[in-house]
Amino acid sequence: MKAFYNKRKNQKKSSTELRYTLSLYFLIPIIFAGISIFAFIIGLNLDTTLYSPTTKVFLGTGLGVLAFLCGLLLFWFVLQPIKQFIKKTKNLPIFQERDNRERRKSWKQPDNEIQYYSQVLSHATDILGKIEATRLFPEIIGHCRTMRHLFSQILKVAPSEATVLIMGESGTGKELVADAVYRQSHRVGKPFVKINCVAIPENLLESEFFGHEKGSFTGAIAQKKGKFELANSGTIFLDEIGDISPAIQAKLLRVLQEKEFSRIGSNKSIIVDVRFITATNKNLPEMVKKGEFREDLYHRLNVFPMVLPPLRQREDISDLTDYFLENLPLQSSKHKFDDGSQNEEFFQNTSRQIIISEEALEYLESYSWPGNVRELKNIIERAALISETGIIEISHLPLTILGHETDNISSFLNTIGLSEGVSMDDHLRSMEKKMIISALIKSGCKQVAAAELLNINKRSLWHRIKKYEIDVASLQKLQNLE
Secondary structure, three states, X not given: OOOOEOOOOOOOOOHHHOOEOOOHHHHHHHHHHHHHHHHHHHHHHHOOOOOOHHHHHHHHHHHHHHHHHHHHHHHHHHHHHHHHHXXXXXXXXXXXXXXXXXXXXXXXXXXXXXXXXXXXXXXXXXXXXHHHHHHHOOOOOOOOHHHHHHHHHHHXXXXXXXXXXXXXXXXXXXXXXXXXXXXXXXXXXXXEEEEEHHHOOHHHHHHXXXXXXXXXXXXXXXOEEOHHHHOOOOEEEEEOHHHOOHHXXXXXXXXXXXXXXXXXXXXXXXXXXXXXXXXXXXXXXXXXXXXXXXXXXXXXXXXXXXXXXXXXXXXXXXHHHHHHHHOOOOEEEEEEOOOOOEEEEEEEEEOOOOEEOHHHHHHHHHOOOOOHHHHHHHHHHHHHHHOOOOEEOHHHOOHHHHOOOOOOHXXXXXXXXXXXXXXXXXXXXXXXXXXXXXXXXXXXXOHHHHHHHHOOOHHHHHHHHHHOOOOHHHHHHHHHHO
16 A cells, blocks of 8 residues: 655645545555455345354455455556556656646646546647647647537538538637638638638629629620639638628529529529638627528528637637747848948848746736737737847736726636635735736826825835836836837
8 A cells, every 4th residue: 555645836734734545556456345345244144044253254354355356456457557658648748848838827736646647648638639630720729628629510511511601700710710621621622712702892792703794894804704613613711701792692692502603794604513611700690680691591601600719718828829939920130241231132030939927928818809819919929029038028918908807897806716726825916916017007107196096105006016026117118109
């Protein structure tokens, strides 16, 4: 039998707080033996005349020992390969990287072997899922449960000919998902035509869809093939489908139903074999109720709906942040010679590894991200340019993020929810620091006004600013940039 202490890193516990845990090698066989002895006792009670008390004790003890040894042997064959797998897995670089990321957020030391094995196997499952997602969907960054569910949907619908309707807020990556559906489909390698419906004027959208004949309208100086004709035997992606006019909706419905259309100025029908993928950031069911979108067209499009989660509902902001930091665009500068002249054709690439501090990452993870992944990417690039030390600190983040948490009390209370492994004192310090930063932002970095907002004296505020190492000068520069 072995026992071990449950200890927290950098924490001291009294002897009364130490907990002992039986090893699984001892606990499981004991359970086996206990069940066997219990069954033996019940069996003897059915007919007590066959055995003497001494014989009963001897047989019960022997049966218990035999069951214990059998349970130990059986469990050793089962557990030993698992332990070897865990030992090898823990030494893999990718697992250590994941381990460090988990510790960076909130780390809870496992209380016993069962929790330890469960934790390692859970991490291993996540890593395998991440590897599979990276192999199948290299362009989509995100490996939380919500995104893995989205990947499974893509794999289900891609091989079929079903029309796909991708819905989600702006900046969630609807075009990337459409690309993934195309790459996993049987039509990969065939034409893949994309149309942004909102970027084309309404009077030209019909010509863009179906083409036109020469002389069919003013400016039609030559025959033009439409996007549907060019996408024949392939896939067509209609982005922002919720913004097309009712007249175009009616004509699009016919193409979806009949797979045929006519160019503008022609009576000849053209039959096409096209797979449709559409996307929108509008609430189509609500538009149907208001009469702004055709109900029959909506049902034609809504064969296989896919709803992309907004960034605030995802758990992989740190993964996205690391990815954007690793793939920052190289900064270029003109090379100056000794005589002061510049060579316009020569550029010296300068790149450095930028990292983000834990506190700055906490602000990113608590922000609501109305612009989703696109907004996160822009903020990371901006903060990397401002940072002069190679570390993105709180002072490098936009004021919209720094002041977000205390704009309303309910939002603020949600962002300070207790996390496992983090003490109440740490939460209180984090809350106090955020309140001070918010007050400085609202007061224009004037400490007297900030102290009045916090209802404390100026000297007390100064001591807290020094205690939490808040860079007031950087906040003031940031306000000037805003």
